[in-house]
Amino acid sequence: MQDIADAQGTPAYVYSRATLSRHCEKLKQAFAAYPTLACFAVKANSNLHYLREVFSHGLGADLVSLGELERARIAGVDPRKVVFSGVGKREDEIVAALDMDILSFNVESEFELANIARLAAERGVVANISLRINPNIDAKTNPKITTGLYNTKFGLPEALARRLIGEIGEMSQLRLVGLACHIGSQITDLAPLGQAALRMAAFCAEVRSDAPDLKLINMGGGLGIRYRDENPPGLDDYAQTLISAIRPTGLKLVIEPGRVLAGNTGVLLTRVIGVKTTPDKTFVVVDGAMNDLLRPSMYDSFHDIVAVDEAGPGAEVIADFVGPVCETGDTLGKNRAVALPSPGDLFVVRGCGAYAASMSFQYNSRPRAPELLVDGSEVRVIRRRETLQDLWSLEQEAEARPLRSACNSL
Ligand code: LLP
Numbered sequence: 001m002q003d004i005a006d007a008q009g010t011p012a013y014v015y016s017r018a019t020l021s022r023h024c025e026k027l028k029q030a031f032a033a034y035p036t037l038a039c040f041a042v043k044a045n046s047n048l049h050y051l052r053e054v055f056s057h058g059l060g061a062d063l064v065s066l067g068e069l070e071r072a073r074i075a076g077v078d079p080r081k082v083v084f085s086g087v088g089k090r091e092d093e094i095v096a097a098l099d100m101d102i103l104s105f106n107v108e109s110e111f112e113l114a115n116i117a118r119l120a121a122e123r124g125v126v127a128n129i130s131l132r133i134n135p136n137i138d139a140k141t142n143p144k145i146t147t148g149l150y151n152t153k154f155g156l157p158e159a160l161a162r163r164l165i166g167e168i169g170e171m172s173q174l175r176l177v178g179l180a181c182h183i184g185s186q187i188t189d190l191a192p193l194g195q196a197a198l199r200m201a202a203f204c205a206e207v208r209s210d211a212p213d214l215k216l217i218n219m220g221g222g223l224g225i226r227y228r229d230e231n232p233p234g235l236d237d238y239a240q241t242l243i244s245a246i247r248p249t250g251l252k253l254v255i256e257p258g259r260v261l262a263g264n265t266g267v268l269l270t271r272v273i274g275v276k277t278t279p280d281k282t283f284v285v286v287d288g289a290m291n292d293l294l295r296p297s298m299y300d301s302f303h304d305i306v307a308v309d310e311a312g313p314g315a316e317v318i319a320d321f322v323g324p325v326c327e328t329g330d331t332l333g334k335n336r337a338v339a340l341p342s343p344g345d346l347f348v349v350r351g352c353g354a355y356a357a358s359m360s361f362q363y364n365s366r367p368r369a370p371e372l373l374v375d376g377s378e379v380r381v382i383r384r385r386e387t388l389q390d391l392w393s394l395e396q397e398a399e400a401r402p403l404r405s406a407c408n409s410l
Pocket of ligand 1: 044086220221222257258259260299355359
């Protein structure tokens, strides 16, 4: 890590190709007993080179935006392994996915169904769709990443889905190929996932006669990983739970894993700027911040933070690891026991392969950190560090354009 930090600077995301590839293969093995398509949740890590590696293992993509669709396309995804989720697909996004002839749209509302039907009809194509069911099952995870309850914006209640299935039967521009469900993320208890899968299988049996083209049951993603002391289920138990519930339907199983594949493939490498104490606390101020890793500030998530070099003998302190961003919430880790660090010391923040770089931003005009892929004895820069010029490159021109009407709401 020392030479990576010297050559590439800090902060930096550092991923392991070997770990990613091992995770992909282990997932495939776990589901080998049943026809299953794994569509990687691109939002977890959307770097093109990272995606190429994922797709090279035969995985597809779960997308939620045109940007993700284009990334997946550039990275060589097989369009017949693409599912498109999300509660607010815009027309241009629907059109792009229709043109790509993806495996399925995961439809989340009545208005979306109408939009897809209209756009497919205009283009003279048939859209493959799945209805995303909201089973009103609590995934027992952080409320901010819970998606299977009626108080969230996701999916369709079964009663509405049942009615829509009747209507879809009459619409020649729609083909109902699947039923989908995703109840949340960082799930560490298999019970709600199993319950949701049984619910989906039962719902499938109920509506089967009205849905002759059904071939997929999509159980989403959500399997958690260990960040601290969680005990997430293993891949085999996870696969067993889903397969045993879905097998009676005979339909192909689709899953949309993100974190379980990517989370533990990478770290955020960061350097100590200095240590300060207040009457209340000790702060280790590092050069990585909430804009590089939002999870602790946003969800109070725990990420292990470890020194790159073994600490020598010296005083241990309890410290908060914080970044330079001007927000009290800019924290990477709270109350960590650590040998008193010195300026320049390197630390890695673990569990940064998923939802770290992909959620990064430039607040406080901080250029985004590079992404580096360690591959055996080599390291590849798969995203260069942003330069200061990158920060304002979209602000070069400020050409005046006439307004056709007054901006009353301004
Ligand atoms: N499928 C759908 C429809 C999703 O909404 C998600 C995640 C996934 C699959 C992948 O879930 P996973 O296997 O990664 O749990 N930013 C948050 C996580 C948000 C997840 C959103 N949806 C975090 O950092 O914890």
